[in-house]
Amino acid sequence: MNRDDDGYAERVAFYDTVYEQPERALDLAWLRRWLPQQYFGRRVLELACGSGYWTQYLAPAARAYLALDVSPGALALAGQRPGVGGVAFAAAEIEALPKPAEPFDAAFAGLWFSHLPRQRREAALAALHGCLAPGATVILLDNSEIQGGQFPVMEYDEAGNGYQRRPRHDGGESRVLKNFPTEAEFRILLAPYGAAEMALLRREHFWLLRYCLPSRH
Numbered sequence: 001m002n003r004d005d006d007g008y009a010e011r012v013a014f015y016d017t018v019y020e021q022p023e024r025a026l027d028l029a030w031l032r033r034w035l036p037q038q039y040f041g042r043r044v045l046e047l048a049c050g051s052g053y054w055t056q057y058l059a060p061a062a063r064a065y066l067a068l069d070v071s072p073g074a075l076a077l078a079g080q081r082p083g084v085g086g087v088a089f090a091a092a093e094i095e096a097l098p099k100p101a102e103p104f105d106a107a108f109a110g111l112w113f114s115h116l117p118r119q120r121r122e123a124a125l126a127a128l129h130g131c132l133a134p135g136a137t138v139i140l141l142d143n144s145e146i147q148g149g150q151f152p153v154m155e156y157d158e159a160g161n162g163y164q165r166r167p168r169h170d171g172g173e174s175r176v177l178k179n180f181p182t183e184a185e186f187r188i189l190l191a192p193y194g195a196a197e198m199a200l201l202r203r204e205h206f207w208l209l210r211y212c213l214p215s216r217h
Contacts, residue, residue: 048112052078103133
Protein backbone atom coordinates (compact mmCIF):
# COMPACT_ATOMS: atom_id res chain seq x y z
CA MET A 1 0.00 0.00 0.00
CA ASN A 2 1.33 3.44 -0.86
CA ARG A 3 0.09 6.96 -0.30
CA ASP A 4 -1.76 7.02 -3.64
CA ASP A 5 -3.93 4.14 -2.44
CA ASP A 6 -5.61 6.23 0.25
CA GLY A 7 -6.47 9.25 -1.88
CA TYR A 8 -3.13 11.01 -1.60
CA ALA A 9 -2.96 11.91 -5.29
CA GLU A 10 -6.51 13.31 -5.37
CA ARG A 11 -5.74 15.68 -2.49
CA VAL A 12 -2.88 17.58 -4.18
CA ALA A 13 -4.89 20.81 -4.05
CA PHE A 14 -5.34 20.41 -0.29
CA TYR A 15 -1.74 19.59 0.70
CA ASP A 16 -1.04 22.89 2.39
CA THR A 17 -4.35 23.42 4.18
CA VAL A 18 -2.85 21.85 7.30
CA TYR A 19 -0.37 24.75 7.40
CA GLU A 20 -2.87 27.50 6.62
CA GLN A 21 -5.08 27.23 9.69
CA PRO A 22 -4.62 30.29 11.93
CA GLU A 23 -4.47 28.35 15.19
CA ARG A 24 -1.31 26.60 13.98
CA ALA A 25 0.57 29.80 13.14
CA LEU A 26 2.67 29.93 16.34
CA ASP A 27 3.78 26.30 16.09
CA LEU A 28 4.68 26.78 12.43
CA ALA A 29 6.59 29.99 13.02
CA TRP A 30 8.76 28.19 15.58
CA LEU A 31 9.26 25.17 13.31
CA ARG A 32 10.27 27.35 10.34
CA ARG A 33 13.00 28.90 12.50
CA TRP A 34 14.19 25.78 14.31
CA LEU A 35 14.15 23.09 11.61
CA PRO A 36 16.53 24.69 9.06
CA GLN A 37 19.16 25.11 11.79
CA GLN A 38 19.26 21.31 12.21
CA TYR A 39 20.23 20.79 8.56
CA PHE A 40 22.86 23.44 7.97
CA GLY A 41 25.65 22.08 5.76
CA ARG A 42 24.24 18.56 5.76
CA ARG A 43 23.48 16.03 3.06
CA VAL A 44 19.73 15.57 3.56
CA LEU A 45 17.20 12.93 2.56
CA GLU A 46 13.55 14.01 2.80
CA LEU A 47 10.82 11.39 2.71
CA ALA A 48 7.32 12.06 1.36
CA CYS A 49 8.01 15.70 0.58
CA GLY A 50 4.47 16.26 -0.72
CA SER A 51 4.04 19.73 -2.16
CA GLY A 52 7.47 20.78 -0.88
CA TYR A 53 6.23 22.92 1.99
CA TRP A 54 9.16 21.96 4.23
CA THR A 55 11.59 21.41 1.36
CA GLN A 56 11.57 25.14 0.59
CA TYR A 57 12.74 25.97 4.13
CA LEU A 58 15.21 23.13 4.70
CA ALA A 59 16.94 22.80 1.32
CA PRO A 60 18.62 26.25 1.32
CA ALA A 61 20.43 25.31 4.53
CA ALA A 62 21.68 21.94 3.24
CA ARG A 63 24.83 20.98 1.35
CA ALA A 64 22.89 18.48 -0.78
CA TYR A 65 19.24 17.49 -0.79
CA LEU A 66 17.19 14.60 -2.17
CA ALA A 67 13.39 14.79 -1.79
CA LEU A 68 11.25 11.70 -2.36
CA ASP A 69 7.54 11.37 -2.97
CA VAL A 70 5.44 8.64 -4.54
CA SER A 71 3.24 11.16 -6.41
CA PRO A 72 4.56 12.87 -9.58
CA GLY A 73 1.86 15.51 -9.09
CA ALA A 74 3.21 16.36 -5.67
CA LEU A 75 6.77 16.55 -7.00
CA ALA A 76 5.64 18.92 -9.75
CA LEU A 77 4.31 21.28 -7.09
CA ALA A 78 7.40 20.89 -4.92
CA GLY A 79 9.66 21.77 -7.84
CA GLN A 80 7.97 25.18 -8.13
CA ARG A 81 8.80 26.22 -4.57
CA PRO A 82 11.34 28.97 -3.91
CA GLY A 83 14.74 27.81 -2.73
CA VAL A 84 14.60 24.34 -4.28
CA GLY A 85 16.86 24.94 -7.28
CA GLY A 86 19.53 22.61 -5.92
CA VAL A 87 17.13 19.85 -4.85
CA ALA A 88 17.08 16.47 -6.56
CA PHE A 89 13.53 15.08 -6.68
CA ALA A 90 12.67 11.41 -7.13
CA ALA A 91 9.33 9.60 -7.42
CA ALA A 92 9.86 6.72 -5.02
CA GLU A 93 9.05 5.19 -1.68
CA ILE A 94 12.01 4.86 0.68
CA GLU A 95 11.96 1.06 0.32
CA ALA A 96 12.53 1.41 -3.44
CA LEU A 97 15.46 3.84 -3.17
CA PRO A 98 18.83 2.27 -4.07
CA LYS A 99 21.47 2.52 -1.39
CA PRO A 100 23.31 5.79 -2.11
CA ALA A 101 27.02 5.82 -2.94
CA GLU A 102 27.44 8.60 -0.37
CA PRO A 103 25.19 8.07 2.66
CA PHE A 104 23.08 10.95 3.93
CA ASP A 105 24.01 12.49 7.26
CA ALA A 106 20.49 13.77 7.98
CA ALA A 107 16.90 12.86 7.19
CA PHE A 108 13.55 14.57 7.51
CA ALA A 109 9.93 13.50 7.07
CA GLY A 110 6.96 15.78 7.60
CA LEU A 111 3.50 14.22 7.94
CA TRP A 112 4.83 10.88 6.72
CA PHE A 113 4.96 8.49 9.63
CA SER A 114 1.30 8.92 10.59
CA HIS A 115 0.28 7.83 7.07
CA LEU A 116 2.61 4.82 7.05
CA PRO A 117 0.74 1.53 7.52
CA ARG A 118 1.76 -0.18 10.73
CA GLN A 119 2.75 -3.28 8.76
CA ARG A 120 5.24 -1.22 6.73
CA ARG A 121 6.95 0.56 9.62
CA GLU A 122 9.85 -1.84 10.18
CA ALA A 123 10.70 -2.19 6.48
CA ALA A 124 10.49 1.56 5.86
CA LEU A 125 12.71 2.39 8.82
CA ALA A 126 15.21 -0.30 7.82
CA ALA A 127 15.39 1.20 4.31
CA LEU A 128 15.79 4.71 5.72
CA HIS A 129 18.60 3.76 8.07
CA GLY A 130 20.31 1.86 5.27
CA CYS A 131 20.72 5.21 3.48
CA LEU A 132 22.20 7.04 6.48
CA ALA A 133 25.75 7.54 7.66
CA PRO A 134 26.90 6.85 11.23
CA GLY A 135 26.01 9.79 13.46
CA ALA A 136 23.19 10.95 11.16
CA THR A 137 20.36 13.03 12.59
CA VAL A 138 16.74 12.11 11.89
CA ILE A 139 13.72 14.33 12.49
CA LEU A 140 10.11 13.23 12.05
CA LEU A 141 7.33 15.83 12.21
CA ASP A 142 3.63 15.12 12.29
CA ASN A 143 0.18 16.16 13.49
CA SER A 144 -0.70 15.90 17.15
CA GLU A 145 -3.86 14.14 18.29
CA ILE A 146 -5.67 17.49 18.31
CA GLN A 147 -6.06 17.03 14.54
CA GLY A 148 -8.60 14.32 15.34
CA GLY A 149 -11.04 17.05 16.32
CA GLN A 150 -11.23 18.17 12.70
CA PHE A 151 -10.80 14.74 11.11
CA PRO A 152 -11.76 12.05 13.63
CA VAL A 153 -10.56 8.48 13.12
CA MET A 154 -13.69 6.74 11.89
CA GLU A 155 -12.53 3.13 11.72
CA TYR A 156 -9.62 0.74 12.24
CA ASP A 157 -8.46 -2.18 10.12
CA GLU A 158 -7.25 -5.59 11.27
CA ALA A 159 -3.65 -4.31 11.55
CA GLY A 160 -4.71 -1.49 13.88
CA ASN A 161 -4.43 1.32 11.32
CA GLY A 162 -6.87 4.19 11.80
CA TYR A 163 -8.72 5.91 8.94
CA GLN A 164 -10.09 9.42 8.52
CA ARG A 165 -12.29 10.98 5.85
CA ARG A 166 -10.62 13.89 4.04
CA PRO A 167 -11.99 16.32 1.39
CA ARG A 168 -10.89 16.12 -2.24
CA HIS A 169 -10.68 18.93 -4.78
CA ASP A 170 -13.69 17.49 -6.62
CA GLY A 171 -15.92 17.87 -3.56
CA GLY A 172 -15.80 14.20 -2.62
CA GLU A 173 -14.00 12.48 0.23
CA SER A 174 -11.05 10.10 0.49
CA ARG A 175 -10.47 7.40 3.09
CA VAL A 176 -7.08 8.31 4.56
CA LEU A 177 -4.90 6.14 6.78
CA LYS A 178 -3.86 8.07 9.89
CA ASN A 179 -2.06 6.75 12.97
CA PHE A 180 -0.92 8.58 16.09
CA PRO A 181 2.24 6.79 17.30
CA THR A 182 3.33 6.81 20.93
CA GLU A 183 6.81 7.35 22.38
CA ALA A 184 6.84 3.71 23.49
CA GLU A 185 6.23 2.57 19.91
CA PHE A 186 9.13 4.69 18.67
CA ARG A 187 11.49 3.34 21.30
CA ILE A 188 10.66 -0.23 20.28
CA LEU A 189 10.95 0.50 16.54
CA LEU A 190 14.23 2.40 16.86
CA ALA A 191 15.93 0.10 19.39
CA PRO A 192 17.67 -1.97 16.64
CA TYR A 193 19.44 1.17 15.39
CA GLY A 194 20.86 2.31 18.72
CA ALA A 195 19.10 5.67 18.41
CA ALA A 196 20.72 8.14 20.80
CA GLU A 197 19.57 11.47 22.18
CA MET A 198 16.01 10.56 21.25
CA ALA A 199 13.57 13.30 22.16
CA LEU A 200 9.85 13.49 21.45
CA LEU A 201 8.60 17.06 21.63
CA ARG A 202 4.87 17.62 21.72
CA ARG A 203 3.58 21.03 20.75
CA GLU A 204 -0.11 21.86 20.55
CA HIS A 205 -0.65 20.96 16.90
CA PHE A 206 2.44 18.93 16.02
CA TRP A 207 4.80 16.38 17.50
CA LEU A 208 8.49 16.30 16.66
CA LEU A 209 10.81 13.30 17.08
CA ARG A 210 14.56 13.87 16.87
CA TYR A 211 17.31 11.28 17.32
CA CYS A 212 20.87 10.53 16.23
CA LEU A 213 22.43 7.32 15.00
CA PRO A 214 25.56 6.04 16.76
CA SER A 215 28.90 7.27 15.43
CA ARG A 216 31.59 4.81 14.47
CA HIS A 217 34.28 4.32 17.11
